[in-house]
Amino acid sequence: MRIASLNEAALIEELPALYELLLTDLRVGELLDERAEIDDGSGKEADLARAEARLAEAEEQLTTRRASQIDLRLERDGLKERRERDQHRLWQEAPSVHEAEALQANLQASALRLDEIATQLLDLDNRIEPLEHQREDEQRTRDELQAELSVVQANFAEQVKGIDAELRELHARRQAQVVTIAPVLLARYELIRSRRGDPGLVRVDGDTCEACHTQLTNYMQRMLQTGQRVQQCENCNTILYWVGEARRPQWDEELDGEELVVDDSGDE
Numbered sequence: 001m002r003i004a005s006l007n008e009a010a011l012i013e014e015l016p017a018l019y020e021l022l023l024t025d026l027r028v029g030e031l032l033d034e035r036a037e038i039d040d041g042s043g044k045e046a047d048l049a050r051a052e053a054r055l056a057e058a059e060e061q062l063t064t065r066r067a068s069q070i071d072l073r074l075e076r077d078g079l080k081e082r083r084e085r086d087q088h089r090l091w092q093e094a095p096s097v098h099e100a101e102a103l104q105a106n107l108q109a110s111a112l113r114l115d116e117i118a119t120q121l122l123d124l125d126n127r128i129e130p131l132e133h134q135r136e137d138e139q140r141t142r143d144e145l146q147a148e149l150s151v152v153q154a155n156f157a158e159q160v161k162g163i164d165a166e167l168r169e170l171h172a173r174r175q176a177q178v179v180t181i182a183p184v185l186l187a188r189y190e191l192i193r194s195r196r197g198d199p200g201l202v203r204v205d206g207d208t209c210e211a212c213h214t215q216l217t218n219y220m221q222r223m224l225q226t227g228q229r230v231q232q233c234e235n236c237n238t239i240l241y242w243v244g245e246a247r248r249p250q251w252d253e254e255l256d257g258e259e260l261v262v263d264d265s266g267d268e
């Protein structure tokens with residue numbers, strides 16, 4: 001703690017550099033917010049995925065129903081041919097009584113089956129037609145969404161180009177800035193920023209902390225004015241960067257050893 005007071009006085013000299021870092025960080029924050037506001041098309045991508053799923057579902061149903069349609073038509077055509085043959089044999093080929101009975105039973109069975117098939121085919125027609133409309137609708141929706149998505153994505157790429165270039169620049173600037181700041185001060189600043197969503201550092205030239213807008217105690221104001229060590233707001237913990245008038249410490253402030261001890265052990 002005895003050497004700490006020396007270091008802390010030196011840390012005050014680094015506050016302007018820390019303030020420059022803060023400006024960089026604030027700009028990065030602004031740009032990231034701005035970037036997050038720009039539509040990257042993810043909402044439309046989800047719409048498109050849903051439209052494609054509906055289209056695939058309609059197509060699958062159509063395929064299944066058309067396959068049934070083909071099977072039934074083949075069966076129907078086969079039955080019709082067989083009926084032709086049965087009729088022919090019954091009337092033209094003078095079958096025996098036993099044969100004639102069998103042929104008539106066949107004709108009766110095939111007639112019943114043909115009725116069934118006709119009903120089933122009608123039912124399939126009734127289902128296929130709306131499915132075809134649905135598929136056309138889904139195709140149109142998908143095509144529209146695809147077109148809209150490419151526009152949104154192209155706009156996004158165009159709009160973030162400038163932002164991303166500036167972010168890269170700021171990143172490089174930040175890396176150059178952090179090496180000029182004492183690690184202990186930098187770590188404190190970053191901890192405050194991350195923990196509280198606070199700026200981390202605030203410039204003060206009066207009696208108010210500009211981060212939390214509370215009034216500073218007279219004691220804190222004297223500490224800031226005499227500039228012996230880095231101070232943090234007693235209310236919000238933000239590092240206070242004094243840019244107001246400086247004044248010489250009085251003997252009791254200079255020798256305020258107890259305060260140093262308490263703060264050093266309590267803060268770490």
Ligand SMILES: [Zn+2]
Pocket residue numbers: 209210211212213214233234235236237238
């Ligand atoms: Zn504050």
